[in-house]
Amino acid sequence: MTDCLFCRIVAGELPATVVRETDTTLAFRDINPKAEVHVLVVTKEHYVDIATLATADRELTSDLMETVAVVAESEGLLADGFRTIFNTGLYGGQEVDHVHAHVLGGEPVGPMVCK
Numbered sequence: 111m112t113d114c115l116f117c118r119i120v121a122g123e124l125p126a127t128v129v130r131e132t133d134t135t136l137a138f139r140d141i142n143p144k145a146e147v148h149v150l151v152v153t154k155e156h157y158v159d160i161a162t163l164a165t166a167d168r169e170l171t172s173d174l175m176e177t178v179a180v181v182a183e184s185e186g187l188l189a190d191g192f193r194t195i196f197n198t199g200l201y202g203g204q205e206v207d208h209v210h211a212h213v214l215g216g217e218p219v220g221p222m223v224c225k
């Protein structure tokens with residue numbers, strides 16, 4: 111059994127509020143939402159981060175971004191806009207080492223970076 115949190119969600123071993131599933135991706139609500147809408151989009155296959163994924167598998171990277179777009183549409187975010195974030199590594203503040211896009215919206219989400 112893997113100790114990767116998001117692999118365990120993908121495997122159905124841990125609960126999640128799933129909003130979209132494709133053959134290669136899963137989108138579910140963040141457990142600690144930072145905006146009215148806060149969805150995480152992950153690849154079902156484990157990659158550590160977006161840099162690793164994007165250099166290893168273009169098609170899967172495209173699948174991930176397509177799911178971001180479809181979720182933004184289904185969550186009603188297209189009219190007013192939304193933010194997509196890939197936290198990467200230590201300085202990026204990444205806490206879960208399984209590539210994931212944060213999709214945030216439903217209200218103004220504030221300045222791009224707070225220091």
Ligand code: AMP
Pocket residue numbers: 115124126139140141142143150196197203204205206207
């Ligand atoms: P990051 O800091 O970019 O690695 O983001 C990890 C995100 O995963 C955080 O926003 C957490 O709130 C979220 N998270 C952690 N555990 C869970 C969980 N079991 N279900 C949904 N989201 C989670």
